[in-house]
Amino acid sequence: MKILYYNTSYESFQQISMLLSTLNIPVIWIQQNQGSLTINDFIRQTESKADPCSLPDITVMIFHEMSDEQINEVTALLKQHEITIPYKCVVTKHNQEWRFIDLFQELMKEHEYFNNYNQLKQCIAQVSELHETDYSEESWKQYEAAFMIGYFMLQKQSSVDELKNAVQAINDAKTKLSKKV
Secondary structure: OEEEEEOOOHHHHHHHHHHHHOOOOOEEEEOHHHOOOEHHHHHHOOOOOOOOOOOOOOOEEEEEOOOHHHHHHHHHHHHHOOOOOOEEEEOOOOOOOOEHHHHHHHHHHHHHHHHHHHHHHHHHHHHHHOOHHHEOHHHHHHHHHHHHHHHHHHHOOOOHHHHHHHHHHHHHHHHOOOEOO
16 A cells, blocks of 8 residues: 655655655655656656656645545545645556556546536536526527537536537526526
8 A cells, every 4th residue: 555646846745745654654756757657667666767757736646555445534634634636546457557647647638527527517507596487588599509418418428628618608608698678
């Protein structure tokens, strides 16, 4: 059991290491120039030469051989200390041979997807706040059409762009709703 931790700040790594030592969880620091190393390189702590690779200044936490209960315990401890880590994942058979930069890019894509998915869900949920009888027939039809497209995007495996476009279409149609006179 261990955690791989990426952050450009050594002080942040030290803080996380000290905090997680209370749970007896070792933390391995992934440094900004180590993006070309594989996840297994970090897990095994092998002496591998990293090709220069620049990574953005964000935070990633990767859980290795930890149960859901242990992950929840770590998450609760972080929350208790008001530490936010936006990107988290678990080492799998599938991703353990990936270079960190590739895993990082996949996490970014997933994060963007779920952000857009949740935005669309919020747009869909907001329809209950509106009443068809309050708006002109034409403007409501346009809003309803955008809403239905968004609803169907949630039901199928939509791309990030499809989700973004559906959110934009609903928001545009909502701003164009005109009250009945």
